[in-house]
Amino acid sequence: MRSVYDLFKKTLGLLSKYRLPPTPEHYALWYVYVSEENPELNAAVDQSLGKDDQLGPSSAALLFQAHLGDARWRDTQALTASLDALGQELSSTLHDTRQDTAQFQSALRDRFGRLGGIEEGSVSLDLLLDEVRNLVKDAKLMEGSAEHLQNRLQSAEDEVNRLREALAKSREEALVDVLTGLRNRRAFDMELEAMDGSVSLILLDLDHFKTVNDTYGHLLGDQVLKAAARQLSGFVRDGALAFRFGGEEFAVLMKEPLAVARRKAETLRILVSKVSVTDRRTGQKVGNITASIGVAEGAAGKQGLQLVGMADKQLYEAKRLGRNRVMPMSL
Numbered sequence: 001m002r003s004v005y006d007l008f009k010k011t012l013g014l015l016s017k018y019r020l021p022p023t024p025e026h027y028a029l030w031y032v033y034v035s036e037e038n039p040e041l042n043a044a045v046d047q048s049l050g051k052d053d054q055l056g057p058s059s060a061a062l063l064f065q066a067h068l069g070d071a072r073w074r075d076t077q078a079l080t081a082s083l084d085a086l087g088q089e090l091s092s093t094l095h096d097t098r099q100d101t102a103q104f105q106s107a108l109r110d111r112f113g114r115l116g117g118i119e120e121g122s123v124s125l126d127l128l129l130d131e132v133r134n135l136v137k138d139a140k141l142m143e144g145s146a147e148h149l150q151n152r153l154q155s156a157e158d159e160v161n162r163l164r165e166a167l168a169k170s171r172e173e174a175l176v177d178v179l180t181g182l183r184n185r186r187a188f189d190m191e192l193e194a195m196d197g198s199v200s201l202i203l204l205d206l207d208h209f210k211t212v213n214d215t216y217g218h219l220l221g222d223q224v225l226k227a228a229a230r231q232l233s234g235f236v237r238d239g240a241l242a243f244r245f246g247g248e249e250f251a252v253l254m255k256e257p258l259a260v261a262r263r264k265a266e267t268l269r270i271l272v273s274k275v276s277v278t279d280r281r282t283g284q285k286v287g288n289i290t291a292s293i294g295v296a297e298g299a300a301g302k303q304g305l306q307l308v309g310m311a312d313k314q315l316y317e318a319k320r321l322g323r324n325r326v327m328p329m330s331l
């Protein structure tokens with residue numbers, strides 16, 4: 001058995017090898033990887049590392065989301081499971097009721113058959129009364145069963161409606177970023193997987209955002225993120241979709257070729273440079289916001305992860321070359 005110390009050492013080794021900032025997510029990702037608790041995660045990480053043995057923060061975040069998940073999404077999954085369970089219970093209730101009804105029908109048939117076979121004068125009144133009494137008893141039983149079914153159906157329907165509403169709300173919340181109102185990373189993953197054919201991805205990361213936070217405070221940093229998100233929302237049209245990809249990173253997905261996406265990325269870079277936020281308390285202005293942008297074109301659907309990896313690499317290339325620039329992949 002590997003010691004915790006061993007796992008810890010390996011985790012730190014991987015964090016530094018792939019030059020990922022030591023965030024709790026990155027730490028969790030590598031810890032689960034070295035402890036080999038989640039074979040799916042290990043396979044996905046290995047695939048993402050690819051031939052060039054690299055993994056950027058965007059790919060790491062994507063892997064974290066996909067395999068270690070977030071609480072709100074787990075709530076949604078739990079609600080879906082409850083709805084499924086309720087559906088199963090309902091169908092078994094209906095099945096039981098069908099059986100009760102069939103039994104009642106066959107009992108009725110028997111009794112009517114017996115009554116029909118009775119010839120005038122050949123049977124006592126007591127026997128006849130007994131048969132009628134039994135008929136009434138069966139009918140009462142059936143009535144009770146029908147009433148029970150109706151009650152169960154009614155309460156199941158109420159429960160289904162309640163769960164449906166909770167599910168719709170939870171789904172909505174699980175796909176929206178609370179701070180910016182843009183769709184979040186989970187929504188991005190789902191959208192990319194649902195798309196087919198070739199798509200372009202613009203990955204945008206605000207430059208030196210830590211300095212913005214350190215200089216003006218986290219709250220003003222949040223305002224800058226919101227303002228950048230507004231620029232993105234205003235910018236996307238013609239079916240393009242904007243997302244908050246994580247932290248100070250945003251994504252735009254579009255069904256356009258690389259050349260068009262590259263031009264749009266340039267427009268987006270200029271739009272972000274116009275972001276300006278004023279601190280209401282001090283009157284201080286935060287401006288000069290710049291962004292580095294990676295652009296890639298590739299297959300959506302199940303292979304979408306590769307597209308993210310390509311855009312991520314271009315984004316890091318843009319950072320490496322001095323930031324505040326667009327780096328499209330070469331075709």
Ligand SMILES: Nc1nc2c(ncn2[C@@H]2O[C@H](COP(=O)(O)OP(=O)(O)OP(=O)(O)O)[C@@H](O)[C@H]2O)c(=O)[nH]1
Binds near residue numbers: 205217219
């Ligand atoms: N205010 C605020 N800051 C955030 C949020 N999410 C992430 N950040 C901050 O974004 C900063 C990202 O810092 P780094 O990853 O070091 O990157 P950077 O300073 O932008 O530098 P480069 O990306 O290399 O240009 C960190 O300080 C995070 O705390 C958020 O929701 N609000």
